[in-house]
Ligand code: ADP
């Protein structure tokens with residue numbers, strides 16, 4: 001574990017490479033834990049996409065990230081890998097409670113993220129859950145208390161934080177806001193603001209969207225600290 005931590009500290013963007021190509025890089029050249037490396041391999045992910053190559057090294061180093069890249073560019077792994085690695089390097093266990101929260105605008109997208117997490121996270125021992133409603137608040141709350149990673153929709157998550165005692169967020173290490181543009185378009189700004197108010201301020205935050213806009217920079221200002229900007233353009 002010390003070796004992995006040191007490798008992450010010393011990792012430089014120029015270390016990211018692919019022996020067979022100048023323009024792509026392989027996941028195997030990233031300083032990743034064995035469970036994540038095996039999960040990626042078993043899921044047949046080999047080369048990083050552009051947004052992944054830009055965001056993952058920064059994410060691994062604990063930086064806050066404001067990332068914009070069009071739909072289909074691979075943003076899910078760009079945040080899931082730093083999430084898994086952060087908790088792994090912290091030797092997170094069931095007793096440490098909630099370590100990561102991933103906020104998605106819709107239930108469907110939350111389910112998709114959860115499925116990717118299950119695939120690439122299969123060799124990790126973390127518990128992960130979905131908080132998207134559909135069951136009674138109480139039933140959901142009972143399971144929540146045992147989760148290390150939650151994928152949620154803003155309204156439902158806020159309902160739990162406001163109304164149920166099932167969840168303790170004091171240990172949270174990392175927050176992800178996915179599809180931030182849609183979160184704003186769907187009118188979740190105040191829910192997200194209120195949600196963030198519940199969370200510890202000493203945390204890593206990654207915000208991803210398909211577009212860049214004023215609304216997103218407003219959201220970013222509230223949730224991110226000195227973020228790295230990662231943008232992949234249409235013609236990139
Ligand atoms: P976005 O969130 O940017 O819209 P996704 O994360 O949903 O993009 O990924 C889009 C598609 O690309 C998915 O089918 C995913 O499995 C695939 N994908 C993502 N990263 C890679 C990669 N490094 N190599 C191959 N396919 C990938």
Ligand code: MG
Nearest residue numbers: 075076178179
């Ligand atoms: Mg996405």
